[in-house]
Amino acid sequence: MNKQTLAEFQEHLKKSRRIVALVGAGLSVSSGLPTFRGAEGLWKNFNMIDLATPDAFYIDPGLVWQFYSWRRYSALAAKPNRGHLALAKLSNLPQTNFITITQNVDGLSARSGHNSDNLYEIHGSLFTLKCTSFMCNYIEYNNFKAPLTPALRGTEHEFLKSSLDSESPEFSPVKQMKDSELPQCPVCKSSGTQSILRPGVVWFGESLPMQELNEIDDFLESEEGPVDLILVIGTSGTVYPANSYVDRVRLQGGKVAIFNTDIDESEIEGKDGVWGFKGDAAELLPVVLEPLIGEVKQP
Template identity: 35%
Template sequence: MKMFDTVTQKLRDSRKIVFVTGAGISQESGIPTFRGKDGHWRKHDPMKLASIDAFYDDPKLVWEWYEDRRKNILAAKPNEGHFAISEMEKFKDVVVLTQNIDGLHQRSGSTNVLELHGSIIRIKCTVCNFSDNITENFESLPPKCECGNMLRPDVVWFGEALPQDVWKNAMKEASTCDIMIIAGTSLVVSPANTLPVYAKQNGATLIEVNPEKTVMSNDMDLSIQATSANALLRIISILKNE
């Protein structure tokens, strides 16, 4: 297919590839998306549960939802799309900027991952500076910090700013890549949707991988309408067989 030949040639000539990934690549591992048809939980709208207001209105309900999600995520496995991205590290300088909170990129072997929206397997205190990975089930919800205040999932909720150190590094990586591959995301969430702008200002080639056209498709240099697993597996197989 000519499209893949073009993509492969650009990858071959590149030095640094930045991936921007979203819910679509995780959905291929069986993790539901917020906006998808299965994006409802006990008749609650996850778009409303994932907010600081919802947390303080009903912290137990929000924690129950996140515990359900965490169990599903820990039971999921990285798919061929994740593994294709980690495999590319053998050939190129690869950085992953992900909107996902599931840790599947790291579990597939990617070593340079910036989690724009945090991680579901980390917790932090609502008051003090405590943060840590979740290593066991909580006896009661919401869990309490040693300082006596509530703990919360270490994720970015709607209306909250991204961690500034992570976002600063993400902008730097986007501004210094030769190729940016946007995989499994329609990039409707700000400020992640500005990352292609930083890449383009550096003269990078923008490649979109998504089964459907998105609002960003017309701004791409190349748009591959396929799932991340199928498209990225094909690209890495071509690179490996050169």
Template identity: 40%
Template sequence: MASISQSQLRSFKAALKEAKKPVALAGAGLSAASGIPTFRGAGGLWREHDALSLATPEAFSMDPSKVWQFYHYRRETCLRASPNSAHRCLAKLLSPSQRSKYLPSSGSLHLITQNVDGLSARAGTEIGEDHVTSGGILEMHGSLFRTVCTSCNDVRPNFESPISEGLRGTEDPSLEYRETPLEGLPRCENLTRWSRSIQPCRGLLRPGVVWFGESIPALDEIYEILEGCDLIMVLGTSSTVYPAAGFAGQVKMNGGRVAVFNLECGPQDRIHADWLFQGAVEELLPLALGIETQ
């Protein structure tokens, strides 16, 4: 069971009450208790493939079947998972009807998440605040539950399981890989005018995530938010991969304060953190915030 010293707890809660522009930065550790594996997974492999090698535009262009099967596996894993107590804590902080109990000086909270699992937004749905909490969530690496058409550029949410019939059953990584024909991969249903008729586009969809080599669309907005941030809570992230690894340092440089919640704390955390809460995020965050999540 996680524990926090009373002096740390009093100091942190006092800072919460004073914070005018708080920000939460979430990494893979936020979703660990929900059973979501890290991006690399056990041993860094999906089947016999390095997961990192599948997360590029070039990989999708060369073998869309293999890439879609990998992302279908990840989608199905996340759909079976449920938000944990840390997600539910953040949902309450994002809710205008509940936030004032914990952040009385703040009119908003921004959650910058590096996760693509959609669990933070689903936690808002659980407490009946999905239309509100989703507006305060910036998914800097995109979402597994968003698709982008490679033909007409249509972007839309998609929670279908399976996302296409051609991918049904391929989510089991223990099975031998078999290529899914192009016509069996996810296709765009955006209505488009063709000649004199309106028909579905049927272009090949891609996952709505940010791949290696692609720019982060929300980055300018994130930097603008961090400029005014006076308290950042760093949740379950190793602070080793940039640009997110530099966010706490930016807040600190601008005179803000930093609270780190993580199983393992690295050198950067120890340099920047005003509060260092070492342990499972899903245990420490409710304790530090004083939020009941059951």
């Protein structure tokens, strides 16, 4: 880590009163969760992007629920790392006006002790369940039950346990499942109808939650003044709306700090109001934020 870059960043950090953190999948890698890029974007030879769509759920809800049963199990087995804990400590400082915008659905930011009032999970959460019926608005938050139904038991593992020690482990087979074996809406069930629950995540082709986006806009355009600093953590920040948040902060005169394993050399040099910290964000954040949050111990 460049000492001059660190010193310049921390000097600005200590003066910052309004801070935004934009979080992507790279922060959760140290917790054992994949980024879904390249070969990590496959599950039992299915492209994960193909499974994360409303069409996929409509065609084969059993298949999609088995995929999300695996994702829920993996996220529950993971623990918040020191990067999550650093942001959680920052979120609870009374003297700092701070929000975290996370693109992750793994729930690790929420489980780290992050102040829920300033945490925006704009892609939803694996642990939120929603009814699929247009006539029902049932939503359940923080459901950590695994598996959700008896039929989903055993789908938490991608590979057969008996083959894990071999050079080519075998995928556990995908089950053929009836709709009645999948998570059911309790409200619809009590009225005598059957409606499947779905994961409360934003699938490809769906709109991001408008209420959360409006609240983020209110923070960025607050009468309290411009944002002093945006932390871009474990994400390229090039996809909308992430890229718009970075641009808006810079247009207001705010500075940018990037924490990622893949950073341009010009960003590492700290030019044009941008500081770059190359490496594992989970280990970098506790170090660079220490002047505000103090020591972050190992989880």
